[in-house]
Amino acid sequence: MAGPGAPCDPCVPAAVWKSHIVRQLRHRDRTQKALFLELVPAYNHLLEKAELLAKFSEKLKSQPKDVISTPHEDWREKVSVTDPDQVSSPASLRVKWQQEKKGLQLVCDEMAYQVVKKSSALETLQSQLEERQDRLEALQACVVQLQEARAQQSRQLEKRQAENTAQKEAYETLLQQAAHQEAALRRLQEEARDLLEQLVQRKARAAAERNLRNERRERANQARVSQELKKAAKRTVSISEIPNTLEDGTKEETVALAPAAMPEFLESETCEKWKRPFSFKKRRGHSVGGAPEQRYQSIPVCVSAQIPSQAQDVLDAHLSEVNAVCFGPNSSLLATGGADRLIHLWNVVGGRLETNQTLEGAGGSITSVDFDPSGSQVLAATYNQAAQLWKVGETQSKETLSGHKDKVTAAKFKLTRHQAVTGSRDRTVKEWDLGRAYCSRTINVLSYCNDVVCGDHIIISGHNDQKIRFWDSRGPHCIQVIPVQGRVTSLHLSHDQLHLLSCSRDNTLKVIDLRISNIRQVFRADGFKCSSDWTKAVFSPDRSYALAGSSNGELYIWDVNTGKLETSLQGPHCTAVNAVAWCFSGNHVVSVDQGRKVVLWH
Secondary structure, eight states: OOOTTSOOOTTSOHHHHHHHHHHHHHHHHHHHHHHHHHHHHHHHHHHHHHHHHHHHHHHHHHHHHHHHTOSOHHHHHHHHHHOHHHHSHHHHHHHHHHHHHHHHHHHHHHHHHHHHHHHHHHHHHHHHHHHHHHHHHHHHHHHHHHHHHHHHHHHHHHHHHHHHHHHHHHHHHHHHHHHHHHHHHHHHHHHHHHHHHHHHHHHHHHHHHHHHHHHHHHHHHHHHHHHHHHHHHHOOOOSSSOHHHHHHHHHHHHHHHHHHHHHHHHHHHHHHHHHSOOOOOOOOOOOSSOOOOOBOOOOOOOSSOOOOOSEEEEEEOSSSOEEEEEEOTTSSEEEEEETTSOEEEEEEETTEEEEEEEEOOOSSOEEEEEEOTTSSEEEEEESSSEEEEEETTOSSOSEEEEOOSSOEEEEEEOSBTTEEEEEETTSEEEEEETTTTEEEEEEEOSSOEEEEEEETTEEEEEETTSEEEEEETTSSSEEEEEEOSSOEEEEEEOTTSSEEEEEETTTEEEEEETTTTEEEEEEOOTTOOOOSTTOOEEEOTTSSEEEEEOTTSOEEEEETTTOSEEEEEOOSOOSOEEEEEEOTTSSOEEEEETTSEEEEEO
């Protein structure tokens, strides 16, 4: 029979349970036997003393009778006379022994009671001890199980440590390989940069040599033409000659003067050709019947732009992310567009932005805004596969240019009146006649188009396949492709149409010299990161600086002439800057971010 503390775990085997009961019984026998080995001899000793006292008392009872029946009365009288205490001593001894017997009996009873009491207390303690022993054995069994579990966990830990060590070694090996590859990549990038610079320098030298040869050839032609003109001027014609002779003389003069007139035309054309810089202006013959195209008046641009240094005004302009910003031609009107499908027009007054009006009716998120050169219309690209046209002063959309099959990412006015260009993620660029609101031409551009800019009869598009493509309005084919590293996010054409600024996802800005059709400069800076596929970068109006916003909320300005970072502006932007704009007067800069903010810098 097991005690109350016996193990009752069903997982414990029966043999262990039986051995536990046997150990408990043996332990109880040893404990009780050790306690009673002391009490039993004492009790037996008391019983022996009680028996001796009983025998002694019986002997005392029988002794007085024997004394009375003896014949020696003289001696008894003598003893009684001489010592009366000795005569009464048997009785007193009997009383005394009886008292002692009672006392011993009381002591025996008390000791028996104490024995019973101690026995019950001993049993109680014994039961408590058994319970504690059972609990101790159960705990010991748990300790054994825990030790086994600990040993198993230790083995697993050692195994995991070995795996971690192996993985750490593999990770360190990968880090070393990555470091080597990064170093090799940096070397290759430096070599590519050096090769690119050498190529640009060679092309520049080749262009300079070609220009020098052309100038020498033109000078030789001019000298020859001057000599022919001098010879022709020395010839004289007689008026008094007969008509036939006059006719012959006239013919001779005409024949003599005709060669002089043709070189003069060639001279003027050649001089004009090499005096003006290379541009994308339309070169056509002067047709008598051709109607001249209506063009906007040129926008006045400042001679020297001012670098902004501080934020003058900060507004939470939209309900969500702001994607686009653009200054009007008078530099006092500003347009911002965002993901809330609204375009806000602002007046720049005294270093503050004051609300002008809100243009409504856009069918999707605004990705691009642009003013026409007259400042009377606003064109916006939206995510509802269309571009929309507003007239300044009217809140509702005037025209919707639909026809794309995917999101429209860019919409820009051309320099000729009533014409615009849109780019889309459906891999097309469309030219629009705004007077009749229809698509006049569709160009398949082979890749997602993220931005477009328009020159004189030329369209430049930046794409997701890391290429910039040039399209002539007079021909159906691409006339040039310039590859860049990283997806192109924005394009900006300088006012003189000689330089193109591109921003790409490799966190660089590139200045492309359109006269030699090659990359002239690459701008990068520590901390500058292009945050999205629609991050915009712009030239200053005088093309002295390049401006872009970063994912850390800072604005970076590079000097185009030196190629170095001029400054970086830290201000109220707490999220990535999506777009920037520099007014035509060169006094103000505006930046917009993903946190609904519009910031005016001065």
